[in-house]
Amino acid sequence: MDFSKDPDPTLTVATLSRLLHVTPRTIRRMVLRGDIPLPARVGGRRLLWRVADIDGFLVSGGTPPLHKKRPGRPRKSGGAS
Incomplete structure (x- = not known):
């Protein structure tokens, strides 16, 4: 994306x-869990993130954990022989 014309x-x-x-x-779920930087609320409902905040977050290794282990019963071990 080319954001060079917009100062912020x-x-x-x-x-x-x-x-x-x-x-x-x-x-939205990631925001509630705190997995990504908090956005600014505009007009009550609209969420906006500064590109600099997201870039810094991703560069620092803050890639969102999308494949978390789900809670629940463990799977049965063993299998077909």
Whole structure:
């Protein structure tokens, strides 16, 4: 993306979800869990992230944990012989 014209570029939920290859709902869940930097709320409902915040987060190794182990009963060990 070319953000060179905007002095303080921002990302919407839709743009960030495309960038991270997840759904917008997943982005909202990640915000609630604290997995990604907090957005700014604009107009009560709209969420915006500064590009610099997301870039810094990803560069520092803050890639979102998308494949967490789910809680529940362990799988049976063993298998077909």
